[in-house]
Amino acid sequence: MSENQNLLAEQRRALILDEVRKRGGVRVNELTRRLNVSDMTIRRDLDALARQGVIEKVHGGAVPLVGTSTHEPGFEAKSALELTAKEDIARAAAVMAVPGSAIALSGGTTTYALAQQLLDVPDLTVVTNSVRVADVFHGAQRTAAGGGGRAGAATVVLTGGVRTPSDSLVGPVADRAIASLHFDVLFLGVHGISVEAGLSTPNLAEAETNRRFVRAARRVVVVADHTKWGTVGLSSFATLDEVDTFVTDAGLPAGARTQIEEHLPDLVVAGGPADVVL
Template sequence: MLAPQRQQAILQLVRQYGGVRVIELVRAFGVSDITIRRDLDSLAGRGLVAKVRGGATLVRSTGAGSTDEPGFAVKSVRQEREKRAIARRAAALVQPGSTVGLSAGTTTWALAHHLAAVPGLTVVTNSVRVADVFRRPSDDRTVVLVGGVRTPSDALVGPVAVAAIRRLNLDVLFLGVHGMTVRAGFTTPNMMEAETDRALVEAAERLVVPADHTKWGTVGISTIASLSEADILVSDSALPPSAREALTGHVGRLVIAS
């Protein structure tokens, strides 16, 4: 396949899924990492894609509103390093034998990979992607995937999900969020997902929010919970001092993952 043909195929994948990862393109096209990165450089230079760490996404329009909801593929290639650090730190908060809730999101998905090694867990999630992390059978682990309507971020939401969650009790919930501010709290661009996430919050004894620094100042249309409802917020070292000060005054404890 010639470079122009491969680049056109890559562009079609970006448009179809909202984003692509270099490692996946290397496998798909059977070429080197360097070749794929050159292809992405060429596409980005023509304004057709936006390069991010580890891949590329659709070019984001300016002034995205509070209902703008990127797909999982788009979000998975944003702030990868920060999400990995947050996931490692958040995983240390989980005790073996716990009942753990994981809402949908790329940070909770990263966290799930660390929790796969924790013995005796019962995992409750409304995320298809998170459930897939635990697909390998384990004698000492139970995974509960609630039903519902699937969103662009691969969350299962709606009345079926809410009804199932309200019958459960969780030791801790790790809540993925789209944005957070003092006024709006933790928010999402999907109103049905907000309702499902609120049910998860109500079912949990303790709420932990793993959120990278880009979530600060972003507001989705629907509030899931106020900042004060979070027992712990785990973010990364790029979180600005003003945000740290504001969050420290509202959440139970702010943890910075290095």
């Protein structure tokens, strides 16, 4: 981590979280030296990350949260993390949505960012099990209606189901709705992705709903920032071989890129002067 007094709190906390995950723990005095800020600032950052459910505070520092395979942070907690990466991923993925096509968006904060990028793609049919994603489109339609309407607005289908901490709708109702449909492209957010476990989630019901999404799609595009690589949730719902494209950010390590390229047809690394397709 480079020393920079001018880092925004969001950027500083993202750096701290990356360091915790890479090293298995950090000490307050190490972070104050590396980031050139006060003990009080670092402690406030650790408090904020602990409230978001992504680290555990210990005496003198912090460690990764114990029990990550079953822990499912809420939408608000996840939405505060890796904001720049998610915006880069969303912009890169949005070009894959063809006007007039039928697409699916799973739940998650990255698909939520993607939904905002898709508002100007005309005549989409959007199927989603995310309350937040549906709200993005419905909010835009209400705003447009107040100004006389907007041609080519998306048709949005919300699946129904039981709500998870991530504001996704899962369970038998969602599963039956998805099983009867067919999508040109599925944009899929994930809790974790790895060579061994494939795509995984800590929520068993969500795993089954995601399986239905994958089966119903002609093309599967995973949208996930670099922190999801190597994370394994309780339940796997797809292998890497079932993924057509993985859109991630420039924080993905070179070694991970090599592994992914061995298993996936397309890896898109978003961010920087131009998105890199490998």
